[in-house]
Amino acid sequence: MSITVFIDGAAGTTGLEIAERLSGRDEISLLILDDERRKDASARRDAFHAADFAILCLPDDAAREAVALAEGAKVRIIDASTAHRVADGWTYGFPEVVGHEAVAHADRVSNPGCYSTGFIALIAPLVKAGLLPADWPYTCNAVSGYSGGGKALIERFEQDGDIAWRGYALQLGHKHVPEMQARCGLAIAPLFAPAVIPAHRGMVVEVPLPLSAMKGAGTPEAMREWLANFYASSPVVHMGRDPGSELLLRKAREPGDRLELHVFASDDGSQARLVAMLDNLGKGASGAAVQSLNLMAGLPETAGLRL
Template identity: 50%
Template sequence: MKPKIFIDGEHGTTGLQIRALLADRADLEIISVPAERRKEASARAEFLNAADVAILCLPDDAARESVSLISNGTTRVIDASTAHRVADGWEYGFAEMDREQPARIAAAMRVANPGCWPQGPIATLRPLIAAGLLPGDYPVTVNGISGYSGGGRPMIEDYEARGDEAPEFLLYGLTLKHKHLPELRRYAGLSGDPIMQPAVGNFAQGMITVVPLQLGALPRVPKGAELHATLADHFSAIEGGVVEVAPYEVVERVPDLQPEACNGTNRMKLHVFANDDRAQALLVAVYDNLGKGASGAAVQNLDLMLAGRR
């Protein structure tokens, strides 16, 4: 019997992407509330409880409400909102975070899909902190740029309506209270909040995150090649992982290092750049904010959960 998948919020940006990724999956049955029943208060609860896996593509409060409507002990949940990313009883859905993480996701009843912005910094920082190359109290700064689809339907509509007048580069999060800080702090292994300086560019999707490192104040200063080898060892050990570590190079620029390089995929590509004489390094992650940063990660988590069900 095919597992039943219900996408709660299937008409939003992430929901539409997940529907597209699952459209040709003959091994799944996608169930949807019929158009004529969408205004019925009971219809949503009915379909949530009929699903083997419910994928929530909703604002935070609506996602919490959906979880409260599940009255059985069988419906498993993937929540793409921010609501449950640091909540007790929820597994964090970044499969490459640890060697054991795919198995944890496979066994979980509740999985919180990661946010797009934290995944790159978590991918580059967590293995280095775990290996002792960086301390947990390191003062982290995260810079980056994302396509405007990261802002959801309102920003997409605004950018597309403004056409050539849309800003090429738009800083935001200037109150230093970015909503992804709690998950970034927890899953990177940091003891304090980093500074996040996100920006939106005038392109639809794709992103780059950059973590600059001033290494000179550390008791033992790691070389760039050591940072790279630690990341490469970590991600090569993740069976079925989609995170790739680019070869270590000392170069002025990389022509194909641009935010749209992984678009249309669930891949993430990491780079380490360093100047050992100056004891400085850059940790760079490139991925699709709608792929590994959202819908791609949700489908990856779904497949792990279904594999664990067998």
């Protein structure tokens, strides 16, 4: 018996990648509105009431509108926007951190942000274990492929071959910061410095740690061991192998749904760099949504994922 999945916003980058991961699966029947009906409120409402599951690939305001359209339906919703990531009544769709059972039994799931996925994967387990303090003013530096910015940014990068680096959120207050703080249990919002580079996909998220100044912080070895044990059973999140003297993010990165973590440190252990590498369109967006859908529908967790 198959389940029916409605992708609201299927024409966007995230929606297209989700549809690709779900297509050809006998246990899933996709419900996608054509161009003439995809913005029609009545057609969308009917789709919500006809589907078992809905995945929202929409801007924040449109996602809130979609939830209102689905009111009264039995449909279970995964929202890939920022709208509900710290909202009451929504389960955060990061099963490795919040628990697989929590996601599996949820009716409303908010997909994590791409940058947030890397930061939370590194920091949340270490804070919870007492290996990092919850009251430290963390900084997070990150670069992403331009595909995460949607069609307008994709077009800008592909038409202007002179862009080498695009720093943004220069006034701070990036939309991922609230979930980064909340999901890691931090007393102080992290200072987040994101940038976009001329690669279609791929992402590196880094958290530098001046350990000698951090009262009560664990050693780099203890952090590495804890993260390895914490994610030992995960088919998606892994500790990366020692890359030697450099870590590379290639322009021609293949699509993938894995999340790779690293702990680098100075010889004396006084400083460390926590690094996460992922596909911003994979575990950072579409892959995460499909993983949550699989759990919610009682299907194999990694079905349709590229691992």
